[in-house]
Amino acid sequence: xxxxxxSGITQPVGQGALLQPERFARWAWIWAYAAIVTTMAVVRYxxxxxxxxxxxxxxxxxxxxxQGRATDLAAHSLTAFLFHxxxxxxxxxxxxxxxxxxxxxxxxxxxxxxxxxxxxxxxGRVWGRSSRTAAALxxxxxxxxxxxxxxxxxxxxxxxxxxxxxxxxxxxxRGRWLGFGILLLIGTGLGISVTGALVLTGIGLLLRxxxxxxxxxxxxxxxxxxxxxxxxxxxxAWAWQGHLSLRVGLYLLWVILPLLAAIAxxxxxxxxxxxxGWWVPTAAIVVFNIARGTVSxxxxxxxxxxxxxxxxxxxxxxTGELGAKLGKVALIWSLGWxxxxxxxxxxxxxxxxxxxxxxxxxxxxxxxxxxxxVSQSYILPHRGVTDRDFPTTALFGVPIPAGTYVLLNPKVSxxxxxxAVLTQWLNIAKSPGKSRLLYHKAGxxxxxxxxxxxxxxRKR
Amino acid sequence: MHNxxxxxxxxxxxxxxxxxxxxxxxxxxxxxxxxVETRYKHSLLGLYWxxxxxxxxxxxxxxxxxxxxxxxxxxxxxxxxxxxxxxFWNFFANxxxxxxxxxxxxxxxxxxxxxxxxxxxxAAVLARFIDFLFSLMVLIVFIIIYQVPVHWTSLWLxxxxxxxxxxxxxxxxxxxxxxxxYRDVTQLMGLLLMxxxxxxxxxxxxxxxxxxxxxxxxxxxxxxxxxxxxNVIFTGHVLHPEYLWVAVAWTGFVxxxxxxxxxxxxxxxAEVM
Numbered sequence: 001x002x003x004x005x006x007s008g009i010t011q012p013v014g015q016g017a018l019l020q021p022e023r024f025a026r027w028a029w030i031w032a033y034a035a036i037v038t039t040m041a042v043v044r045y046x047x048x049x050x051x052x053x054x055x056x057x058x059x060x061x062x063x064x065x066x067q068g069r070a071t072d073l074a075a076h077s078l079t080a081f082l083f084h085x086x087x088x089x090x091x092x093x094x095x096x097x098x099x100x101x102x103x104x105x106x107x108x109x110x111x112x113x114x115x116x117x118x119x120x121x122x123x124g125r126v127w128g129r130s131s132r133t134a135a136a137l138x139x140x141x142x143x144x145x146x147x148x149x150x151x152x153x154x155x156x157x158x159x160x161x162x163x164x165x166x167x168x169x170x171x172x173x174r175g176r177w178l179g180f181g182i183l184l185l186i187g188t189g190l191g192i193s194v195t196g197a198l199v200l201t202g203i204g205l206l207l208r209x210x211x212x213x214x215x216x217x218x219x220x221x222x223x224x225x226x227x228x229x230x231x232x233x234x235x236x237a238w239a240w241q242g243h244l245s246l247r248v249g250l251y252l253l254w255v256i257l258p259l260l261a262a263i264a265x266x267x268x269x270x271x272x273x274x275x276x277g278w279w280v281p282t283a284a285i286v287v288f289n290i291a292r293g294t295v296s297x298x299x300x301x302x303x304x305x306x307x308x309x310x311x312x313x314x315x316x317x318x319t320g321e322l323g324a325k326l327g328k329v330a331l332i333w334s335l336g337w338x339x340x341x342x343x344x345x346x347x348x349x350x351x352x353x354x355x356x357x358x359x360x361x362x363x364x365x366x367x368x369x370x371x372x373x374v375s376q377s378y379i380l381p382h383r384g385v386t387d388r389d390f391p392t393t394a395l396f397g398v399p400i401p402a403g404t405y406v407l408l409n410p411k412v413s414x415x416x417x418x419x420a421v422l423t424q425w426l427n428i429a430k431s432p433g434k435s436r437l438l439y440h441k442a443g444x445x446x447x448x449x450x451x452x453x454x455x456x457x458r459k460r
Numbered sequence: 461m462h463n464x465x466x467x468x469x470x471x472x473x474x475x476x477x478x479x480x481x482x483x484x485x486x487x488x489x490x491x492x493x494x495x496v497e498t499r500y501k502h503s504l505l506g507l508y509w510x511x512x513x514x515x516x517x518x519x520x521x522x523x524x525x526x527x528x529x530x531x532x533x534x535x536x537x538x539x540x541x542x543x544x545x546x547x548f549w550n551f552f553a554n555x556x557x558x559x560x561x562x563x564x565x566x567x568x569x570x571x572x573x574x575x576x577x578x579x580x581x582x583a584a585v586l587a588r589f590i591d592f593l594f595s596l597m598v599l600i601v602f603i604i605i606y607q608v609p610v611h612w613t614s615l616w617l618x619x620x621x622x623x624x625x626x627x628x629x630x631x632x633x634x635x636x637x638x639x640x641x642y643r644d645v646t647q648l649m650g651l652l653l654m655x656x657x658x659x660x661x662x663x664x665x666x667x668x669x670x671x672x673x674x675x676x677x678x679x680x681x682x683x684x685x686x687x688x689x690x691n692v693i694f695t696g697h698v699l700h701p702e703y704l705w706v707a708v709a710w711t712g713f714v715x716x717x718x719x720x721x722x723x724x725x726x727x728x729x730a731e732v733m
Contacts, residue, residue, distance in 0.1 A: 024716050024717075024719045024720035024723060025716075025717075025720040025724075027716045028713055028716035028717035028720050031709065031712040031713035031716055031717075032713045032717070034709045034712070034713070035706070035709035035710045035712070035713045038705055038706050038709045039679055039706050039709070039710075042702045042703060042705065042706050043675055043679070045702060046675055046678075046700075046702060046703075047672075047675060101701050101702060101704075101705070102702065103701065103702035103703070103704065103705040103706070104705055106705065107705035107706075107708060107709055110709070111709075357671050358671055
């Protein structure tokens with residue numbers, strides 16, 4: 001008989017805490033999330049469905065870093081925004097992505113973000129919430145559309161701040177300084193907006209009596225790091241022009257409306273913990289997002305929208321038990337999210353997916369790896385880690401040199417390039433003096449520029 | 461007092477855990493070897509059956525698809541192409557089918573002594589891995605006979621196989637636990653594996669099917685693993701590297717969900733059996 005009775009240990013062999021079903025189930029839940037999100041991201045990628053510019057920007061940054069040309073980050077149109085974020089995490093990711101591929105980035109991102117669900121569950125249990133409430137909020141966190149979509153439809157390093165903040169709080173409520181300190185250091189690697197979020201996390205912790213020391217350390221450390229490394233505090237200017245687009249509507253529906261509903265709900269129920277410190281960072285991020293114009297000029301799936309997630313979840317968790325009725329509301333709310341996500345996925349992904357993937361792949365194979373390429377944002381990431389990409393739009397005012405390849409699929413929009421821009425590129429394709437046509441099939445155009453195209457010549 | 465005892469407590473916990481793992485590994489190894497021994501005991505050909513089965517199947521399918529239907533898998537001869545796919549598929553399918561009955565078929569053993577029940581499906585899958593190693597030798601012989609060039613990327617094979625073992629064990633834990641409650645699982649798995657086989661690129665080349673269908677087929681982690689295994693051996697480059705990470709994610713999920721389900725159902729074993 002194999003047991004440990006003789007050694008005075010009553011626990012049977014192999015039945016330690018590691019083998020408890022609950023622990024496996026929680027990890028399985030996170031891996032399920034990672035598997036679904038990674039699959040969605042990879043399928044989108046392999047079907048040539050639109051990715052935002054950020055993914056191409058990150059891939060270009062990785063390429064420049066691996067070539068030892070990090071100083072060019074500021075000069076390159078696609079990476080200038082990353083240069084200003086001052087995220088040293090890029091240097092850690094660059095060799096990993098170059099060697100393990102873009103899909104590794106999707107997988108890692110899904111795992112990192114998914115792990116936040118575990119942290120939230122753990123915090124809930126430490127704060128005395130029932131397993132049901134902690135699990136419900138953890139599931140809502142995993143289903144939070146801005147969080148999934150920011151990395152399924154694109155890639156943003158800053159969204160990693162969401163699980164990071166939750167793990168920071170988890171380490172604080174467990175009184176673990178070492179883990180807290182390590183995560184605080186890692187947080188500085190995710191960019192300037194995350195350093196700001198670290199300050200807000202510190203404020204949230206500072207306002208809770210049992211962990212105020214952790215909060216003080218976080219605030220002081222993040223402020224010190226900001227003043228030493230980042231260059232001053234950027235006060236956002238009001239930029240929203242009041243235009244109500246589909247994206248703004250979704251943002252209001254998924255972020256602002258639930259926020260107001262939750263606040264109203266807890267006020268009506270008159271909980272003792274209605275007024276808790278976590279509403280302060282939540283409100284700060286909402287104000288910041290509206291002020292900087294996130295609502296109007298980007299989608300609800302940006303990294304900035306996602307940053308509301310952890311603070312909002314912590315504010316709700318600190319309020320108290322969800323109760324049976326609120327639990328049902330949360331369930332309906334999350335199911336609503338799934339339905340809306342499904343609708344948006346169809347609207348933004350399945351409907352506009354290119355039918356000429358084979359032709360696109362063939363054309364892309366004709367572009368030498370060392371050549372510069374102008375193309376739409378859903379095509380560029382398929383070149384892998386390279387610093388030789390130009391998006392088709394005229395957003396970036398840089399000259400495009402002669403000898404650059406241009407790969408166009410005007411049948412499917414990337415959501416950024418206007419029809420005027422695409423028409424201009426097609427006119428160049430049809431002018432033998434300006435370009436040399438290499439491939440034209442099923443609406444896919446591949447040609448080489450005979451002369452450079454200056455920013456002043458390019459349409460918007 | 462607390463500070464003085466803390467490091468000792470940690471050390472004691474680590475030693476205890478390592479001792480537990482050691483016993484766990486020993487038990488699994490013993491059960492796996494017993495499984496292989498009893499499987500071929502009193503049979504004239506013994507372990508040769510592990511070689512004969514894939515050989516005969518490959519010969520039949522090689523004749524039907526390669527000679528009659530002229531399915532092209534150039535530059536790899538169809539027999540070698542199919543045998544490679546079948547070898548890796550068989551490990552998965554046989555592993556799962558062995559795991560199904562591993563708990564319900566050992567009722568007497570479970571009644572006599574206590575040991576972690578999860579060892580049974582683990583040992584069942586690992587026993588089929590031993591069979592797989594024999595089949596792999598047959599594949600190597602065929603590769604030599606047909607003079608198919610093998611690439612150095614074959615060195616990645618153990619890494620992919622580890623992933624496949626974890627995936628097979630995960631499914632094995634699930635079906636072993638469910639089979640204790642519902643004996644239909646054995647029949648159901650037989651059917652499911654048959655469907656799964658056709659959704660995996662075992663007898664056809666993935667690049668030969670429509671692009672959209674390729675995407676759907678590659679979501680299947682077993683299909684991706686078989687494709688990867690064949691790619692690293694015969695072509696030296698992976699055709700769909702992005703799906704490797706999809707397979708990794710699903711493998712992690714299936715393994716953890718398998719153990720979680722097994723551990724949850726485990727307390728019911730005594731009542732049901």
